[in-house]
Amino acid sequence: MIKLSKRLQKIADYINKEDKVVDIGCDHGYLDIYLKNIDIKDILATDEKMNALQQAINNFKLYNVDINYVVSDGIKNVDIDNYDTLVIAGMGAYTIIKILQDINNFNNIKKLIIQSNNHLELIREFLNKNGYYLEDEEVVYEYKYYVVMKFIRSDKQINEDIIKYGIIKKKNINYYRSVINKYLEILNLVKKDSIKYNYINKLINGYQNIIERIEEK
Template sequence: MIKLSKRLQTIADCVTPGARAADIGSDHALLPVYLLQAGRCPSAIAGELNAGPLQAARKQIAEAGLAKAIEARQGNGLGVLQPGEADTVTIAGMGGALMADILETGRQAGKLAGVRELVLQPNVGEEIVRKWLVEHGYVLQSETLLEEDGKMYEVLHALRDEDSPEGVTNEDLYDPSFLAASLEPGQKREWLYRMGPYLLRQRAELLDSKWRHEIGKLERICKQMEQSDLAESREKQAQLRLEINAIEEVLSCLRTAKR
């Protein structure tokens, strides 16, 4: 059986056993091959836009002896799927804006028909993906924040609203009342989208480290802007300071709650 990276293994562990999977942007088809080898999925589709990775995926599938169960297809996003072909869609390793665009384009084309589960790993812009899920009837079931090779990754596992267990609703997930920060409710909710409703509630171990790193980036941008006399730079700097203060306050609330 092939060995997956920590990131891909986290994604694989979210896939419901018995689901027909479609991995979009599959690269070398490592995830679909593992899902079949582990007996987690009966079949899979590996979607890839570019010819080079597509050939690598087909080679990996053939070497694993899984050519009858895994089909590698070339196409853009969910364009490789026919409605009703997959129960679970996995997408990993791209920006949140692109991921949401792929999902929305596929949704409008009917490609998400029958897809009850999404396992998503955006590299940046996680809040864009969370908002898309809420707007289109998917409910987060879990979030995992992990570190691999010096990088932080978030894995989001969502089910359609009708498949979500009783009591797990978007209304409850994004209720910001548990945050003791002195921010407006709308601002608190925005931070739930940005930091993750589960990660915040569970006070995920790496959450403080991730957002301290983000504060460092914002501080460096502010320092660069100090050298500019433009009014726009002063306004942007003030906005970034507000953002830094909000992050600090949310993290402070979590540390206080932890103690």
């Protein structure tokens, strides 16, 4: 059985036996090999670059698994009607949102598992507006912090605070501290009292409030 990184394992933990999964931007294909190993029946590995997909194909051979694959920019070459779960991980928010903009074609997609390398708030906001509800998210530490988000098809809305700060969990207090440190570094590079400066300052205050509330409990 292939051993996944903590980040990929968290993604895999959000997938159930009956899910029909498209892994967009599969690269090495490790997630797909693991999913096959745990008997997930329908998996499609995709990547926009043939050389990335070739790595996956080589790994599928190495691990002796039979997994369907296709070269595709997002879902453009995917017969999406055959699937109900999308994984998009290890990319930046703007790339992910560009892929998600085909959302009108996602009618039968009941679950999205997203791990964006930045601007999580943009992903939460976009999906919240487009019929997906942030049901859960988990922070994983592996040399740095990653947030894995699980969205399900629902008209239920999340509020502005959740869009900005995510689902607050006491166990993530060190993550919130690390976010503050990252923003403080950025603040040093930004002109004082500019719009960006004030925006980042607000976010820092927001995270400080979260930490205070957690510490009070």
